[in-house]
Amino acid sequence: MKIQRTTYLSLGTNQGDKLENLQNAIHLIDESIGGVQKISAxxxxxxxxxxxxxxxNICISVSTDQLPATLLESLLAIEKELGRTRTNQKGYQNRNIDIDILLFEDEIIFSKTLTVPHSKMLERKFVLLPLVEIAPNTIHPIEKNQLHVCLQNCSDTSEVLKITQRLERPIQITEKYNYIAIEGNIGAGKTSLANLLSDTFNAKLVLERFADNPFLPKFYEDKERYAFPLEMSFLADRYQQLSDDLAQFDLFKNFIISDYYIFKSLIFAQVTLPEDEYLLYRKMFNLIYKEIPKPDLYVYLYQNTDRLLENIKKRGRTYEQNIESEYLEKIHDGYKSFINTQDGLNLLIIDVSEMDFVNTPADYNFIINKIKNHPPNKSGN
Known part of the structure; x- marks a missing residue:
């Protein structure tokens, strides 16, 4: 689990469209650093x-897993992306965006590149006013006083006025959804993504127990003989697991990520079973399907067949090594048919064929932002 810590940032601008500058900075911070929890006036x-x-000027609180040195680098990159050019000229200058780290939890940092708490924050009313608005009782780690007391003691007499315009706080994934199901073909990366998301958001993780199914290796050796017992055992196990794990959320984890959804049982059964067995299977499935909680968001990871085969070979499960491309294509067609008939499903399709979201943070952040910006309670991709 990644440790999330709270940092307080000061943002200022005096050039161009100042409202737009601040809003763009907020969105970039939310996308690349961590969830924006509060925004001052x-x-x-x-x-x-x-x-x-x-x-x-504004202050914001951000929940981040970045260490202070990395956080500073990320903020400088955001300033650069928004058009700020730093020069060697001494003294203060006009700027379209300026982002400072004021506090990082209760840490005290003195390094060549970073001082926390910010050395000038207690002298500046334009910093303290918005900071006290969102964190009045936070303790300054050096002064050992609450911030609202620090504001009362501030000697800055400059005129600082609150304006009526407000900025938009990006809605966090955990605020939009309680239950996200990750789906995809064999080798698409659904379990890897579910693990990453669970780690990032401290979510309850529900992983399919495929490794415990005794019929799976036998099925890959003799599909005709073992297809029906395999699909029935999967259906029973998935129903039992989801019923148990989704019955109630953990006391401290009200966000659930699963690497499968019960409907995959029907998709695989349609591919593997002859028609008469499938019709019997469908009757059983319909009874079970009504009882299973539906995900708030269904994420389908698409990978092309060549990439799927490459992933399957790489992960090295012996019983999967003889899977053929035709079988994978049939499964994809089954998912496609399912997706096209589910009007009420809140669906997000992400093509990850050219991504390595496990080892490339930019790819992983892309997926997070796709989920974050996807409209809730609506279908579409």
Whole structure:
């Protein structure tokens, strides 16, 4: 599990469309650093230490797993992406965006590149006013006073005014969904993604217990003989597991990620069973399907067949090594048919054929942001 810690950031701008500058910075911070938990009102203030346009200032709290040094690098990258150019000129300057780390939990840091708490924060009313708004009782780790007391003791007499415009806080995945099911073909990476998401969001993880199924190796050796007992055992096991694991959320984990959904039983059965056995199987499935909680979001990972075969070979399960491309294509067609007939399913299709989201953070962040920006309670891709 990744450890999430709270950092407080100050954002300021005095060039261009200041509201847009702040909003763009908030979204980039949310996408690349961590969930934005709180956003203060916007405070207008005169330029500090130089003659320039007036500033718009805010403070935000962010939950992040990044260490302070990495966080600083990420913030500098965001400033650069938003068009800020740092120069060697001494003194303060106009800027379209400025992002400072004010506090990082209760840590005290003095390094060549970073000082936390920010060395000037207690001298600046345009920093303390928005910070106290979102964290009045937080303790300054050096002063040992609550921030609202620090504000009362601030000697800054400059005029700082709250304006009426408000900024939008990005909605977090855990606020939109209670239950996300990850699905895909054999070797698509659904278990890997489910593990990563569970780790990132401290979610309850529900993994399919395929390794415990005694019929699976036999099925790959003799499909005709073992197809029906395999599919029936999978159906019974999936029903039992989902019934148990989804009956109630963990006390401290109200977010569930699973690497399968019960409907996959029907998809695989349609591919593996002859028509008469499938019709019998379908009757059993329909009875069970009504009793299973439906996911708030169904994520389907698409991978092309060549990539699937490569992944299957790489993970080295002996009983999977003789899987043929035709079989994988039939399974994909089954999922496609299912997807096209489920109007009420909140569906997100992500093509991961050219991604390595396990080893490439940018690919993983892309998937997170696709999920985060997907509209809830609507179908579509």
């Amino acid at each position: 916007i405070y207008k203030s005169p330029s500090w230490g130089f003659e320039g346009n007036e500033f718009f």
